[in-house]
């Protein structure tokens with residue numbers, strides 16, 4: 001139906017007469033389907049193309065797939081009328097409405113996204129590096145050209161956190177975000193915890209099972225999670241920050257021993273990403289942390305993700321599910337394309353543009369866990385305690401398991417709440433003490 005109706009008179013009951021002025025039918029009823037190009041036919045792109053070919057979404061039509069070396073690709077399950085190309089120019093010259101960018105990385109993804117927007121095509125992407133580093137400028141470019149750029153799959157894979165925060169919780173003022181945003185780290189930590197593996201063994205297993213890439217440094221060092229936290233800070237806290245402003249700490253130092261001590265204290269260990277509004281700025285960090293065994297964070301196992309958004313008015317809302325994988329991520333991408341198909345005519349103007357925030361700090365106030373390995377001799381506890389005391393830090397407890405070699409003796413000191421910056425100063429002094437056989441491992445204690 002494509003008729004235009006003006007001044008329709010509707011009689012409701014005997015007395016009530018209403019006049020409706022309908023200028024146009026909503027776009028969702030438009031006869032023309034939204035034409036889509038998938039650029040990048042890898043893990044996510046091939047799943048997106050298969051969903052678009054098989055799901056029977058009438059509002060969407062997969063027209064093009066673009067990838068290099070197409071002869072190597074498995075094209076089974078893709079609609080026959082789809083055109084395949086190795087040349088991105090074909091996509092720019094085509095009549096597609098939406099370009100789905102799934103090649104990943106900054107180059108050439110950034111250039112291709114810019115050119116697609118300038119050519120009058122909206123963009124859907126799952127590319128966290130691109131959005132974390134260039135998100136605000138690409139959004140402005142999209143607005144200048146009357147288009148949209150949507151990136152729901154760039155954080156937490158299949159979990160609709162971006163739309164949940166921007167639309168579902170639009171009525172609240174989000175003040176804090178906390179969660180587990182990297183499935184690779186969570187898989188490794190839970191395998192150290194449950195199977196007693198070393199960090200190296202757990203990483204090798206994650207790589208063998210496809211939960212970690214061959215080069216997993218981005219994940220292990222917390223850089224992947226901080227890119228996602230950057231995007232969430234803009235979407236929920238309305239603060240425009242850059243990934244490098246967020247302190248990120250590696251999980252590579254965590255051992256089975258740390259889980260034993262953590263369990264003994266009623267905790268477990270997770271890589272936790274946190275950002276909260278604080279005195280006009282933001283406190284943010286990605287760090288392995290002790291979390292209460294009964295908390296939602298502790299219940300996240302394997303490669304799953306969790307985000308808890310705390311609102312000033314509505315309290316805590318939890319989002320959880322599969323944070324990665326071809327299927328879940330592709331569903332998030334297709335959901336974004338469906339939204340675009342229904343809202344193509346909607347203004348790309350955003351009335352809550354994030355504000356640039358320069359005051360980003362990791363100086364949280366929290367209790368802490370510090371694990372030492374020492375060459376045992378009298379006076380060690382006294383020396384460490386006097387360093388903490390000199391910085392006004394109170395010791396909460398000291399724990400030492402039996403049965404370890406005295407030349408590499410581990411023990412743990414838990415500390416009462418103190419600022420991270422002050423703890424760091426004390427640890428800097430402690431690191432120079434000659435009885436240490438390894439640098440101390442410190443983690444905040446959450447909850």
Ligand SMILES: NC(=O)c1ccc[n+]([C@@H]2O[C@H](COP(=O)([O-])OP(=O)(O)OC[C@H]3O[C@@H](n4cnc5c(N)ncnc54)[C@H](OP(=O)(O)O)[C@@H]3O)[C@@H](O)[C@H]2O)c1
Nearest residue numbers: 040041042043044045067068102103104126127324325329
């Ligand atoms: N996989 C996940 O679970 C997941 C979850 C959330 C978000 N994401 C994001 O989704 C995006 C895609 O990830 P993915 O896992 O699907 O990656 P992938 O499997 O490596 O797929 C990327 C595809 O793009 C192609 N490609 C790369 N550079 C190209 C170029 N210059 N020209 C033409 N084709 C090019 C690759 O071709 P070749 O095969 O020839 O290399 C490959 O087919 C990334 O931004 C990623 O961060 C992925």
